Amino acid sequence: MGTTGRSTLTSKWIKTKVLMKSSEISPLIPETVRFGRENLKTMLQKYGMVYIKPERGTYGNGVMRAETDRESGRTLYQYQSGTKLKKMTDFEAFYQSLKKQTRSRSYLIQKGIVLLKHKDRRFDLRVMVQLSPKGKWETTGMIGRVAQSGKIVTNYHNGGKPTSIEKLLSPHMDTAKQAYLIHRLKKLGEDIGRFYHKKNLGFKQLGVDVGLDRTLTPWIIEVNTNPDPYIFNQLKDKSMYRKVMSYRRALKKRKA
Ligand SMILES: Nc1ncnc2c1ncn2[C@@H]1O[C@H](COP(=O)(O)OP(=O)(O)O)[C@@H](O)[C@H]1O
Ligand SMILES: [Mg+2]
Incomplete structure (x- = not known):
C-alpha cells in the first residue's frame, strides 16, 4: 500500500488483518x-x-x-x-x-457474537468516525440498528430499524454503565481511525459495526470505509446528523 493509501477498501479480510496488528484493538475482533x-x-x-x-x-x-x-x-x-x-x-x-x-x-x-436484543430482536451499533477539519479522528455519531423480527442482520438496507443508542442500552444497564460504554465506543472508533492512519491507509471516514453480548464487550464486527451518513437522519434528534454532514462537506472540500 502506498503512503497516501486509498480512501475506501472493500475487503473485510484485509481490513481485519490490519487491525489484528494492534494489541489494543485485536482483543475486540471476533476471530x-x-x-x-x-x-x-x-x-x-x-x-x-x-x-x-x-x-x-x-x-x-x-x-x-x-x-x-x-x-x-x-x-x-x-x-x-x-x-x-x-x-x-x-x-x-x-x-x-x-x-x-x-x-x-x-x-x-x-x-458469532450472541447479540443483545431489543424486544426480542437482535441489535448492534454503528459508530461513525470522521477526520475532523483539523485532521483529527473524531467520533461524530453513534446509532443502534434493530434487526427485523427473526432476522440475523441489522442492516438498514435489510429492514433494520435505526434507533437511538440510549433507548437500546437502557434496558440492559444503568446510566453510569451506559455513559462508560458510550465513552469506550467513542474512544474505540478514534483508536481504529488512528491505527489505520498509522498503517498508511488513507481512509477519511469509518463506520464501525459493533456488537454487544451479555458481558457488554464491544465486539468489532466490521469496519466500513464508505459509511452511510443518512442513517443518522432517521433519528428525531438531528444534532448528530448535522455534525456528520458538516464533517463530510469539509472532507469533500479538502479533496477538491
Ligand atoms: N460475527 C458476528 N456476530 C454477530 N452478528 C454478526 C456477525 N457478523 C455479522 N453480524 C450481523 O450481520 C450484519 C452484517 O454483517 P457485516 O459483517 O456488517 O456485513 P455487511 O457488509 O453486509 O454489513 C451485522 O451488522 C450484524 O448484525
Ligand atoms: Mg455492516
Whole structure:
C-alpha cells in the first residue's frame, strides 16, 4: 500500500488483518478465518456459533449464521440465511450446502457474537468516525440498528430499524454503565481511525459495526470505509446528523 493509501477498501479480510496488528484493538475482533471445510469444523468446535459472510459484501446480503447443537447424543448442524433455517446431521452435507450458498465467491467465517436484543430482536451499533477539519479522528455519531423480527442482520438496507443508542442500552444497564460504554465506543472508533492512519491507509471516514453480548464487550464486527451518513437522519434528534454532514462537506472540500 502506498503512503497516501486509498480512501475506501472493500475487503473485510484485509481490513481485519490490519487491525489484528494492534494489541489494543485485536482483543475486540471476533476471530475471523477464510471459509473452508477445516476452518468451519474448527470454528464451530471452538465457538458453537459462527457468522459466514462474503469477503466483499454490503447491506447484510449473503450473511449466514451457522451453529451446532447436540440432540439426544448426536451433533446437529444448522444454518440460517435470511429467515430460512436448514438443519442437518451430516457435517459434509452441511458444508456442501453452505458452500453452494457462497456461489464460489470468497467468504469468511467469524466467531458469532450472541447479540443483545431489543424486544426480542437482535441489535448492534454503528459508530461513525470522521477526520475532523483539523485532521483529527473524531467520533461524530453513534446509532443502534434493530434487526427485523427473526432476522440475523441489522442492516438498514435489510429492514433494520435505526434507533437511538440510549433507548437500546437502557434496558440492559444503568446510566453510569451506559455513559462508560458510550465513552469506550467513542474512544474505540478514534483508536481504529488512528491505527489505520498509522498503517498508511488513507481512509477519511469509518463506520464501525459493533456488537454487544451479555458481558457488554464491544465486539468489532466490521469496519466500513464508505459509511452511510443518512442513517443518522432517521433519528428525531438531528444534532448528530448535522455534525456528520458538516464533517463530510469539509472532507469533500479538502479533496477538491
Ligand atoms: N460475527 C458476528 N456476530 C454477530 N452478528 C454478526 C456477525 N457478523 C455479522 N453480524 C450481523 O450481520 C450484519 C452484517 O454483517 P457485516 O459483517 O456488517 O456485513 P455487511 O457488509 O453486509 O454489513 C451485522 O451488522 C450484524 O448484525
Ligand atoms: Mg455492516
